[in-house]
Amino acid sequence: MKDPKPHPLDPPLPRRGQPIPAEYFRAIADCTYDWEAWHDAQGELLWVNPAVERFTGYSAAECLQMDDYPLPLFDPQDQARLAGYLKEMAEGSTGNHIEFKVARRDGTSRWVAVSWQPMTDQAGRSLGFRVSIRDIEDRRAMREQLRLHNEHLEQLVQERTAQVAELEKHRAKMQQLAALGELAAGVAHEINNPLAGIRNALLLIKRKLPPEIGHADKFEMIDREIDRISGITHQMYQLYRPSRQAATQFSIRRTIDVVVSLARPLARKTNVATKVDCTTLQAIAGLDPDEVVLREGELKQVLLNLVHNAIQASQPGQSVVISAETDADSLTVTVTDQGCGISLEHIDQIFDPFFSTKTETVGQGMGLGLSVTHSLVEAMKGTIDVVSAPGQGSRFRVRLPRRLDDKT
Secondary structure, rough: OOOOOOOOOOOOOOOOOOOHHHHHHHHHOOOOOOOEEOOOOOOEEEEEEHHHHHHHOHHHHHHOOOOOOOOHHEEEEHHHHHHHHHHHHHHHOEEEEEEEEEEOOOEEEEEEEEEEEEEEOOOEEEEEEEEEEEEEEEHHHHHHHHHHHHHHHHEEEHHHHHHHHHHHHHHHHHHHHHHHHHHHHHHHHHHHHHHHHHHHHHHHHHHHHHOOOOOOHHHHHHHHHHHHHHHHHHHHHHHHHOOOOOOOOEEEEHHHHHHHHHHHHHHHHHHEEEEEEEEOOOOOOOOOOEEEEOOOOHHHHHHHHHHHHHHHHHHOOOOOEEEEEEEEEEEEEEEOOOOOOOOOOOEEEOOOOOOOOOOOOOOOOOHHHHEEEEEEEHOOOOEEEEOOOOOOOOEEEEEEEEEOOOOO
8 A cells, every 4th residue: 555645844754664753753642642741850740742631621731830740630639649659750660550530620530540660761861750641430430330240249149148048947947847747747646546535434434423423523624624635636736737628708707706706705714805806898899898718717716826825915904906907819817915925036936836935824835826827827828927026915917818719
């Protein structure tokens, strides 16, 4: 390719191997994209290229008039550090890619990287030092984005690790509970057979003995205790094999009234009032406001367990409130008491089999009621949660589908 025809007033272009005129080196320096400057051995500015204006908004001529160049062109927070480096530059040091922030004339700022090196002539005499400044604002922005991205990834990894650990903990607990439930079901099955024999034998003895015999009243007490053992073994069996009643359409208001009626003897004995709130009920297609399609017997047992627990946790004169709420998709039943509450250390254990906080009362504290309740609620595709604090009472909330489809 032929060289372009030079202008008559232009100096001749140098050829390869020929000496390059000094004015060409000045042209190269002036056209350099980076901000370049030349200082003498004492640090005084001798020359700065026009690129300084693109970086700072100040022209090369203005920079040459500054007594303390380049300090005014940099962020005030960086000026003391830069002054220290300028002293090292004058002493002949070399530096590479030291980051500073430039304060532009328009009030904005940009990050730059400063490099410098001493200069000498052919005889080795010092010619001062050269400073080269490169714009790294985009690089800094990308680096900051990368840092934030890495922090986000680390946070995600930590969250996923915590989730995996929690899932593993939950899996281990479920395996333990499954094994415990299976053991309880086996024990319950083995107890039921001799228990039935004891009951039958007791009935035969009772028929043959005259009523006036001493301690005849103890037969009724024995019969009640056999019923209590039978109830406990039934709960143990349900931990592993909860019954699967068919879902039917019924009134939740009526079911709550039945539960309150069944709990009334205990409420009277402990002087605890029971209140019902069914004001937030919604009718939907095919169902009246208080109607649901669930396993009524199992829901009745769930509510009776919760109401009994609430009464037992209450002091005389306090009250237990049972409230129900329906919408298009769900039923929510809440049992709230004003009793002793549950400590934070026990709140995560209350649904575990055989865990109980009622160990001080004889005949209570087997720790099966809430375990069976949790099992029955889950079997109906629902959830149960509790909010409680010592001395502030407890609130158990059961959420169930409004219509239970036993086929899914």
